[in-house]
Amino acid sequence: MAFALDEQQQMIAETAAAFFAENATSERTRAAMANGIDRDLWRGYCRELGFGGLMVPEDLGGAGLGHVELAIVAEQAGRTLAAIPLLGHAMATAALLASGDRAAIDVHLPAMMAGDRIVAAGERGGEGMLVPHAAQCDLLLLLCEGGSHLIDASAATVEPLKSLDETRPLARVLALAGDPLPGGAALCEAARATGVLCLAAEALGGAQEALDRTVAFAHEREQFGRPVGSFQAYKHRLADRAVEIEQARSAVWWAACALDEGHETRALALHAAKSFCADTYLRVAGDMIQLHGGIGFTWEHDAHLFFKRARAIANMLGDGPHHRERVARIMLDEAA
Amino acid sequence: MKLGFSDMEEAFRRECASWFEDQMAGEFADIRGIANLVDKPERRKAWERRLAEHRYSCIGWPIAWGGRDATLNEQVIFAEEYARAGAPNRLNHMGVELLGPTLLALGSSEQKARFLPAIAEGTAIWCQGYSEPGAGSDLAAIRTRARRDGDEWVVEGQKIWTSLAQFADMIFVLARTEDGTSGREGLSFLLVDLDQPGIEIRPIRQINGEAEFNEVFFDGARCPVANMVGAEGEGWTVSTTLLSFERGISTLGQQMQFRNELDAVIAAAKRNGKAADPVFRQRLAEAEIGLRLMRYGALRMLADGKGGALAGAALTYKIQWASWRRALGELAMDVLGQEGEVAPVDAEAWPLLANLYLYSRADTIYGGTNQIQRNLIAERGLGLPREPRGNA
Numbered sequence: 001m002a003f004a005l006d007e008q009q010q011m012i013a014e015t016a017a018a019f020f021a022e023n024a025t026s027e028r029t030r031a032a033m034a035n036g037i038d039r040d041l042w043r044g045y046c047r048e049l050g051f052g053g054l055m056v057p058e059d060l061g062g063a064g065l066g067h068v069e070l071a072i073v074a075e076q077a078g079r080t081l082a083a084i085p086l087l088g089h090a091m092a093t094a095a096l097l098a099s100g101d102r103a104a105i106d107v108h109l110p111a112m113m114a115g116d117r118i119v120a121a122g123e124r125g126g127e128g129m130l131v132p133h134a135a136q137c138d139l140l141l142l143l144c145e146g147g148s149h150l151i152d153a154s155a156a157t158v159e160p161l162k163s164l165d166e167t168r169p170l171a172r173v174l175a176l177a178g179d180p181l182p183g184g185a186a187l188c189e190a191a192r193a194t195g196v197l198c199l200a201a202e203a204l205g206g207a208q209e210a211l212d213r214t215v216a217f218a219h220e221r222e223q224f225g226r227p228v229g230s231f232q233a234y235k236h237r238l239a240d241r242a243v244e245i246e247q248a249r250s251a252v253w254w255a256a257c258a259l260d261e262g263h264e265t266r267a268l269a270l271h272a273a274k275s276f277c278a279d280t281y282l283r284v285a286g287d288m289i290q291l292h293g294g295i296g297f298t299w300e301h302d303a304h305l306f307f308k309r310a311r312a313i314a315n316m317l318g319d320g321p322h323h324r325e326r327v328a329r330i331m332l333d334e335a336a
Numbered sequence: 337m338k339l340g341f342s343d344m345e346e347a348f349r350r351e352c353a354s355w356f357e358d359q360m361a362g363e364f365a366d367i368r369g370i371a372n373l374v375d376k377p378e379r380r381k382a383w384e385r386r387l388a389e390h391r392y393s394c395i396g397w398p399i400a401w402g403g404r405d406a407t408l409n410e411q412v413i414f415a416e417e418y419a420r421a422g423a424p425n426r427l428n429h430m431g432v433e434l435l436g437p438t439l440l441a442l443g444s445s446e447q448k449a450r451f452l453p454a455i456a457e458g459t460a461i462w463c464q465g466y467s468e469p470g471a472g473s474d475l476a477a478i479r480t481r482a483r484r485d486g487d488e489w490v491v492e493g494q495k496i497w498t499s500l501a502q503f504a505d506m507i508f509v510l511a512r513t514e515d516g517t518s519g520r521e522g523l524s525f526l527l528v529d530l531d532q533p534g535i536e537i538r539p540i541r542q543i544n545g546e547a548e549f550n551e552v553f554f555d556g557a558r559c560p561v562a563n564m565v566g567a568e569g570e571g572w573t574v575s576t577t578l579l580s581f582e583r584g585i586s587t588l589g590q591q592m593q594f595r596n597e598l599d600a601v602i603a604a605a606k607r608n609g610k611a612a613d614p615v616f617r618q619r620l621a622e623a624e625i626g627l628r629l630m631r632y633g634a635l636r637m638l639a640d641g642k643g644g645a646l647a648g649a650a651l652t653y654k655i656q657w658a659s660w661r662r663a664l665g666e667l668a669m670d671v672l673g674q675e676g677e678v679a680p681v682d683a684e685a686w687p688l689l690a691n692l693y694l695y696s697r698a699d700t701i702y703g704g705t706n707q708i709q710r711n712l713i714a715e716r717g718l719g720l721p722r723e724p725r726g727n728a
Binding site: 219227247256258 | 337338339340602606611614617618620621622624625626628629630632633635636638639640652655656707709710711713714715717718719720721722723724
């Protein structure tokens with residue numbers, strides 16, 4: 001056991017970090033907000049970076065990597081608020097592989113891996129069906145316990161909406177037609193697990209970036225003749241957030257390893273990671289605004305983009321109370 | 337990156353578990369599960385010697401000094417199984433975990449030969465003389481002095497919050513050896529025998545009624561000059577090295593104790609129905625998540641292998657576990673309600689959870705208060721500008 005990134009994983013992290021830092025700039029993300037996806041960035045991610053088939057087995061033309069690597073990459077994407085359909089892509093990849101439906105795999109995976117076919121994924125149930133990227137996608141993955149659907153976007157009725165998080169806009173899916181994928185509840189669970197991990201890792205990256213930018217500001221900004229970061233009221237709040245981010249990182253790594261190893265703590269880890277990381281991101285992004293003062297409340301500053309993304313992540317694939325209730329059931333030995 | 341251990345490591349786990357179970361179910365059943373530091377000291381000294389007989393007293397030390405040269409993973413496993421079996425808190429924690437590694441790193445060969453065997457054999461119990469009435473968070477404000485008299489140091493002053501001094505044989509002391517110095521300059525690290533006329537130990541009664549802390553008064557206490565670790569005036573550096581060992585492997589064992597405490601809270605909540613209350617369910621889940629993340633944080637910290645360097649997970653670990661445990665104490669009392677406030681009239685000590693509630697208030701103070709931890713995280717971890725300091 002060595003609970004640290006190995007050499008290859010370290011390299012993937014560095015490669016992804018450099019790619020997103022160079023390409024997913026604030027300017028490009030803001031430009032993509034007009035239509036919800038930075039398509040060039042996504043093609044670059046899939047093709048140049050070669051991550052379109054990150055978790056696809058090598059015999060299907062993928063990189064054959066696991067959830068640890070997905071988490072590493074999603075963290076970096078989340079750091080820059082990259083406007084890419086990574087979540088739906090990862091969930092649909094997991095769903096297709098879990099379905100074992102060779103025909104569906106052959107039809108969809110190659111185009112998905114090339115970045116030419118965009119998938120939006122969401123869960124049926126709750127009030128309405130708000131699905132990120134549903135208005136931009138080519139394919140829709142809709143998860144249901146009884147039977148999940150992967151359908152052509154043209155076969156669904158989708159109502160575009162103004163979304164709080166414009167870097168990953170939601171749309172309402174009103175009606176759809178299509179055959180369910182084979183695989184039932186197991187497929188649904190596999191796709192959901194991958195999605196939950198992806199969101200937790202994104203939240204970790206977003207929280208880390210929000211903290212780093214606030215720390216940088218704390219050095220520059222002076223009041224009362226001193227950098228504001230020298231005041232304990234300021235630094236103690238940042239320290240608390242740093243503590244939470246370290247825990248969030250442990251949560252993501254734990255969940256990713258547990259998924260790849262089929263570890264007995266798998267379910268617990270996912271519920272813990274989603275609730276903890278989303279809460280952490282909410283707090284850090286909120287503090288980012290507070291600690292920047294007035295400038296943090298402006299449209300021009302990126303703080304609101306983190307703040308809105310954090311809110312969107314918190315609500316997707318089960319909110320904090322939902323996941324903590326699941327943890328309670330497991331720890332209290334109650335039937336699921 | 338992996339969660340699971342190797343087959344060989346799992347075999348070592350079974351070996352540890354079975355030996356601890358034999359001991360704790362057999363000859364040492366009377367001290368099984370003792371979580372505080374003060375009960376049955378003589379039996380716990382016997383337990384230290386038993387560990388040594390089995391070469392289990394300091395498995396991370398080199399074989400030449402009585403250890404097993406155990407790998408990091410083996411030490412993790414050992415600490416977990418030790419605590420899982422309910423073996424009592426180590427009476428010689430400070431000798432084994434703090435002073436021993438410090439001497440191995442910085443001690444002279446003569447000092448190693450004189451002091452390490454007795455720690456490994458469980459025959460010399462150590463305590464730590466750092467804090468003073470005027471030197472708490474500002475540890476460098478130490479006023480205890482040592483002056484040279486021939487080939488001896490003569491120590492005058494007072495230490496406070498000295499855990500286990502009443503049972504210890506030796507104390508390691510930070511004392512000012514150079515007149516006119518202040519702060520980190522002019523301090524030296526001395527090893528002093530507690531059994532001598534110049535030393536008086538007075539227990540301090542704590543909020544749970546027990547006394548594991550003490551005041552230690554030095555009035556002409558003596559130690560040989562050869563008992564100084566590191567160079568004269570370099571005591572601060574030595575003590576910093578020592579503190580870096582404090583965040584070692586033993587934290588994994590400590591978490592097993594936390595597990596037992598959380599399990600007791602869960603059991604209480606199931607008994608009285610609070611486990612069905614959605615508000616309590618959320619809080620129980622938070623506690624469970626916090627404990628799990630503590631484990632994986634500790635594993636990350638160990639895998640980092642920076643020799644105790646204060647960075648990332650290591651830097652945030654103290655405030656994390658201390659705050660978690662304090663919150664668990666509060667949750668425990670909320671679960672128990674008024675029943676948590678009472679015990680039989682002849683009870684010698686508070687039951688586990690009431691004691692947790694009280695004792696955990698110390699966790700966020702000793703070993704660096706939460707306020708100091710936040711300063712450290714912000715200044716060393718995040719690189720924020722230092723708080724302006726007065727002229728100490």
